[in-house]
Amino acid sequence: MATTTLRPATDDLPKTPRDLLPVLIAPVLALAALPLIGSPTTWVTLTVAALAMGMMIFVIASGLTLIFGLMDVLNFGHGAFIAIGAYMAMTVLAPLSGWVQSDALSLNLAALLLAVIAAMIGTGVLGWAFERVIVRPVYGQHLKQILITMGGLIVAEQLIHVVWGGDQKPMPLPGGLRGAITIGDFALEKFRLLAVAVGLTVFIVMQLVLNRTKVGLLIRAGVENREMVEALGYRIRQLFVGVFIAGSALAGLGGTMWALYRETLTAAIGGDVMVLVFIVIIIGGLGSVGGCFLGAILVALMANYTGFLAPKIAVASNILLMVAILMWRPQGLYPVARR
Amino acid sequence: MSDALLSLDGVHTHIGQYHILQGVDLVVPRGELTVLLGRNGAGKTTTLRTIMGLWPPSKGTITFDGQSIGGRATPDIARLGIGYVPESMGVFADLTVAENMRLAARLGPPDTARLDWIFGLFPALKRFWQLPAGLLSGGQKQMLSIARAIVEPKSLILIDEPTKGIAPAIIEGMITAFKELKRAETTILLVEQNFRFAASLGDSVAIMDDGRIVHRGTMQALAADSALQTRLLGLSLAAHQ
Numbered sequence: 001m002a003t004t005t006l007r008p009a010t011d012d013l014p015k016t017p018r019d020l021l022p023v024l025i026a027p028v029l030a031l032a033a034l035p036l037i038g039s040p041t042t043w044v045t046l047t048v049a050a051l052a053m054g055m056m057i058f059v060i061a062s063g064l065t066l067i068f069g070l071m072d073v074l075n076f077g078h079g080a081f082i083a084i085g086a087y088m089a090m091t092v093l094a095p096l097s098g099w100v101q102s103d104a105l106s107l108n109l110a111a112l113l114l115a116v117i118a119a120m121i122g123t124g125v126l127g128w129a130f131e132r133v134i135v136r137p138v139y140g141q142h143l144k145q146i147l148i149t150m151g152g153l154i155v156a157e158q159l160i161h162v163v164w165g166g167d168q169k170p171m172p173l174p175g176g177l178r179g180a181i182t183i184g185d186f187a188l189e190k191f192r193l194l195a196v197a198v199g200l201t202v203f204i205v206m207q208l209v210l211n212r213t214k215v216g217l218l219i220r221a222g223v224e225n226r227e228m229v230e231a232l233g234y235r236i237r238q239l240f241v242g243v244f245i246a247g248s249a250l251a252g253l254g255g256t257m258w259a260l261y262r263e264t265l266t267a268a269i270g271g272d273v274m275v276l277v278f279i280v281i282i283i284g285g286l287g288s289v290g291g292c293f294l295g296a297i298l299v300a301l302m303a304n305y306t307g308f309l310a311p312k313i314a315v316a317s318n319i320l321l322m323v324a325i326l327m328w329r330p331q332g333l334y335p336v337a338r339r
Numbered sequence: 340m341s342d343a344l345l346s347l348d349g350v351h352t353h354i355g356q357y358h359i360l361q362g363v364d365l366v367v368p369r370g371e372l373t374v375l376l377g378r379n380g381a382g383k384t385t386t387l388r389t390i391m392g393l394w395p396p397s398k399g400t401i402t403f404d405g406q407s408i409g410g411r412a413t414p415d416i417a418r419l420g421i422g423y424v425p426e427s428m429g430v431f432a433d434l435t436v437a438e439n440m441r442l443a444a445r446l447g448p449p450d451t452a453r454l455d456w457i458f459g460l461f462p463a464l465k466r467f468w469q470l471p472a473g474l475l476s477g478g479q480k481q482m483l484s485i486a487r488a489i490v491e492p493k494s495l496i497l498i499d500e501p502t503k504g505i506a507p508a509i510i511e512g513m514i515t516a517f518k519e520l521k522r523a524e525t526t527i528l529l530v531e532q533n534f535r536f537a538a539s540l541g542d543s544v545a546i547m548d549d550g551r552i553v554h555r556g557t558m559q560a561l562a563a564d565s566a567l568q569t570r571l572l573g574l575s576l577a578a579h580q
Contacts, residue, residue: 170557220431221442225431
């Protein structure tokens with residue numbers, strides 16, 4: 001822009017508030033867990049596993065939070081893209097078993113890359129169709145959105161049974177991604193490190209797109225006040241379709257990673273993880289990608305630590321986390337400004 | 340009087356079960372500033388939102404520059420060259436002033452001369468260029484909202500109660516800015532409750548009551564007739580001073 005060189009005067013300006021308090025929760029939670037867990041090596045293993053889990057949840061949840069923020073659409077069918085993405089990846093990996101079982105990391109990664117591309121393209125196209133056929137008729141009608149997208153999820157799961165069968169499928173990790181890298185006394189599982197890298201890459205790319213491009217500005221503005229974006233002359237429906245497709249494709253990527261993490265696959269994989277996904281986008285602040293990232297890490301840390309320390313309350317721990325955060329910040333950790 | 344840039348003919352608008360506009364007939368002459376006055380709930384904001392397509396008319400025609408725009412989608416109406424400054428100001432609080440302006444410049448980066456002109460009208464925007472718009476004061480947000488509407492040349496600007504809740508010193512600056520826009524022959528439809536502000540700017544005036552236009556004429560004639568003001572608005576210009 002012609003005026004990007006313009007800068008405000010530096011004196012007497014209100015300072016941009018930096019709200020870092022929520023960011024501190026994750027390290028505080030991690031450090032608080034250390035004396036309870038006792039063993040530093042176990043603590044590192046649990047923490048790295050949590051970061052990997054958190055990144056996968058973030059990849060899945062980031063698209064959903066933008067879909068909700070931009071168009072107020074409650075898409076319970078998001079879980080369908082997780083499952084279908086994972087099954088598509090499995091289908092691509094099956095004929096590439098030679099590459100998958102090879103000890104060469106480059107062949108493993110090439111097979112994974114092809115599977116991920118197929119999953120993302122497939123779920124992106126399905127997302128486009130899902131928006132046109134299922135979501136578009138119920139814009140602005142939350143109850144109908146819940147019912148019809150939940151119905152879409154059930155139909156998708158049944159279609160998976162028809163296409164791929166109803167039994168549990170193995171989704172083995174490629175040979176080169178099995179095992180751990182040992183640093184001193186600490187063993188870091190290779191696939192978890194890959195998951196962290198993928199999650200961080202998605203987060204950085206999303207931040208760059210949202211903050212450095214005009215499309216990103218439009219998405220941020222649309223999350224805040226879509227009516228005003230339209231009054232400026234932008235067709236936000238087209239933007240929303242794009243975000244829906246991207247969000248569905250990210251669910252496909254996340255589903256592939258999640259299935260590899262669990263090394264098994266069923267049609268219910270999407271529904272299983274959606275509980276965590278909804279908790280993440282609520283505590284992060286609906287529509288907030290940064291909040292979603294932080295929320296995913298918190299949810300994963302809580303799940304892993306309580307799973308180790310008190311397995312009986314592990315299931316409820318994230319509900320308690322959500323309640324605690326919403327009592328502190330009812331709009332979530334980083335709420336998006338609303339009109 | 341100049342030719343009409345915008346005209347509404349028998350426009351009705353329903354919002355849910357409520358019948359808000361009940362046959363609005365309004366003409367906005369090209370190159371003039373038309374003021375739409377009326378009590379709270381008279382239908383002024385609904386008229387602007389109906390013109391912008393944010394609430395579609397249920398009946399009647401809206402003609403802009405010779406073409407019918409009633410029922411068209413909001414982005415298509417905006418692309419015809421209509422700027423809109425809503426009552427809520429509609430600034431994107433999480434975006435910086437610069438980002439707000441960048442979005443408003445839909446056709447591409449605005450030239451420096453136009454931005455300098457805007458900074459001349461609203462110096463605070465240059466000063467707070469890189470700050471999130473949510474940190475601006477109410478008056479500064481209003482300046483930003485108006486600046487967004489004029490960052491690209493527009494045929495018509497719809498402005499909804501720009502002085503509402505704004506400090507008198509900033510209102511004086513706004514009067515200067517609107518006079519500058521008038522000198523640039525920008526057509527403006529201004530919804531306003533502050534009659535002194537409206538009278539200092541308006542060329543023509545329309546008064547609404549109960550979803551209809553009940554008076555049309557020149558602002559000069561209305562400003563000079565305190566009995567008419569009292570009858571139509573319930574308060575005369577003298578009472579505002």
